[in-house]
Amino acid sequence: MNMISEYFGSMVFNDKVMKEKLPPQIYASLKKTIDEGADLDTEVANAVAEAMKNWALEHGATHYTHWFQPLTGITAEKHESFIAPAPDGGVIMEFSGKALIKGEPDASSFPSGGLRATFEARGYTAWDPTSYAFIKDNTLCIPTAFCSYGGEALDKKTPLLRSMQAIDKQAMRILRLFGHKNVKCVRASSGPEQEYFLVDKRMFDRRRDLVFCGRTLFGAKPPKGQEMDDHYYGVINPRVAAFMADLNEELWKLGVLAKTEHNEVAPAQHELAPIFNVVNLATDHNQLTMEIMQKVASRHGLVCLLHEKPFAGVNGSGKHNNWSIDTDTGIKLLKPGDTPYENAQFLLFLCAVIQAVDEYQDLLRLSVATAGNDHRLGANEAPPAVISIFLGDELTAVLDAIEHETPYNSAEKSQMALGVHVLPKFNRDTTDRNRTSPFAFTGNRFEFRMLGSSNSIACANIMTNAAVADVLRRYADRLEKADHFDGELHALLRESIREHKRIIFNGNGYDDAWIKEATEQRGLHNLRTTPDAMPHLLDKKNVDMLTSLGVFSEAELRSRYEIMLENYCKTVNIEALTMADMARKEILPAVEAYARDLANTVAAKKAVSETIACRYETKTVERLSELADGIDRAAGELEDAMLRYRELAADVTAASCMIRDVILPKMGDLRVVCDEAEVITAKKYWPFPTYSDLLFGVR
Ligand code: ADP
Ligand code: MG
DSSP states (O other), X not given: XXXXXXXXXXXXXXXXXXXXXXXXXXXXXXHHHHHHOOOOOHHHHHHHHHHHHHHHHHXXXXXXXXXXXXXXXXXBOOOEESEEEOTTSSEEEOOOHHHHHEEOOBGGGSOOTTHHHHSOSBEEEEEOTTSOOXXXXXXXXXXXXXXXXXXXXXXXXXXHHHHHHHHHHHHHHHHHHTTXXXXXXXXEEEEEEEEEEEEEHHHHHTOHHHHHHSSOSOOOOOSOOSTTOOSTTOOOOHHHHHHHHHHHHHHHHTTOOEEEEEEOSSTTEEEEEEOOEEHHHHHHHHHHHHHHHHHHHHHTTEEEEOOSOSSTTSOOOEEEEEEEEEETTOOBTTSOOSSHHHHHHHHHHHHHHHHHHHHTHHHHHHTTOOHHHHTTTTSTTSOOSSOOEEOOHHHHHHHHHHHHTOBSSSSSOSBOOTTTSOOOOOOHHHHHOOTTOSEEEOSXXXXXXXXXXXXXXXXHHHHHHHHHHHHHHHHHHHHHHOSSHHHHHHHHHHHHHHHXXXXXXXXXXXXXXXXXXXXXXXXXXXXXXXXXXXXXXGOHHHHHHHHHTTSOOHHHHHHHHHHHHHHHHHHHHHHHHHHHHHIIIIIHHHHHHHHHHHHHHHHHHHHHOTTOOOHHHHHHHHHHHHHHHHHHHHHHHHHHHHHHHHHHTTSHHHHHHHIIIIXXXXXXXXXXXXXXXXXXXXXXXXSSOOHHHHHTOOO
């Protein structure tokens, strides 16, 4: 008996269940809605709701909720029980089509970035039938989009769905030009590799920085870090293995295709990768994965840290977004083909992605911008903040040959002509392994490596879909008018390569020389921080592109600008307050206690004999006193800066710049003195678990 295949998806109202539970004509119209976006009439909605409710009750559910993704970055749910009063004083279980299709949560406590001022406080959630309902914690969860009453998106799903439509529409125009008749739609897919840390819950609870901020704000470097490279792909310890087994089971029940798991580079760091899926589902599933990871960890006495940089000095956690586009008929648009004709089509889509990444570097960068991820990008394990594309030498040479109309390689004396020549067979192994590239071609997809581990993948996929859709739109506009398709395509690709090849870089992305070349010679953006990146959201070229494709309205973009920067400011504000507080209430008293005990030792020794020198104690007490003064001074400066920051807080742009320029450096100063004090303070005085405890404490 294959257990997994029996319980896989058992908590999901999926196609199999629908087919089984719905009358055939109801199933047929629901399918039409799911596949083609047709409207759902009340009768069908009622029938679906009834079947869903009965199925949910059979599986122990008592409540239902519209499950949505507000701009807080996590998911939201408000549970309603199924009960309704019966005339006899008892209850019946009720769930209508109306309740399935639309909910009306109070939107006033979700971030709206100013949209609420102009629209009503209420919002509504609308069922997204393309993502299956599921049961979690005895609650039927219905994936929904979340909008204001004016129809403005207040969530991440709505623009994601719109961006999927945009790329579908534009890619279909191209495919029609290549003569595809049977293709009904083009879908963008994502396989997000999720990194995370596991720490012991008892230790976690004793660190208020972890509890409040999800990352350590203090911590001297442990004697052992990741320098031995002995954790990556290492044997998984039994406690972590038990966590992973439990996690997989929970995810499989929810239909999440959890596939790969392994230890990552840093001690206590791990990764989970699912099998890729249509981006809308991949996003829902990744949100669920992050939630279930935390829940399962706590059952094992662990805490799952999803922060991008929980520990200074060891690798942070990212999320690699493997992105591809394919047709409903199974054609992979980013896979080199076997015939000249397939190659021309592949090269068109390849060039479209290259051009999109070059033209919209800023949007891709800001789609992953958060306070947490700023610590990672630019540090030496993550891609730098400069966006470039790794193509591999062979494909780069092919593009070069097209651009210059020269032979692809000297052995073959023929020219690369589109639609005439077969592309050389690529050696797949060589296409992948550049781990330093932010945007790498990996044979049949691109891997965008800049996402932070706690980010929703929605934003990065919205921007990728939209940017590529925009380029495809311009390609289609031009090619549809062309008299000679092949010639025009060839000219178009040559132009595109010439103008956008500056974004292609196959070397080491961590190298300082590259950053210099990228910014000084190639004119690429280096948007190091969130306040550097975010203003580009409102650049005219970006607003024009996103609004003309119908992915965002201008008001939505303005609101997102506010919210992203507000989140940045709030995050660092909490960190700064936590830091000052821990420094004063925990670290200073510990340092003083140790100094006092040492001083008492000196007094005791001197009482025995005045001639005992007590050099060690005296020197240490002196250094501890200096450090205590330093801690007090640095904490005071941070507190003063926070007071000045508070006066600015209404102007989110100015506030975010002050955080970047003043608050974060002052936090850095405070940390330096505290970490130095940790190094010379006896272990039993230190008020919370150290890096060694945390990183090597899961046993
Ligand atoms: P690696 O760590 O070597 O990059 P992983 O196996 O950890 O590889 O993750 C690769 C991810 O890419 C998986 O989630 C996988 O499902 C996904 N993937 C594979 N093919 C595609 C594709 N065509 N489109 C999108 N994602 C893909
Ligand atoms: Mg991996």
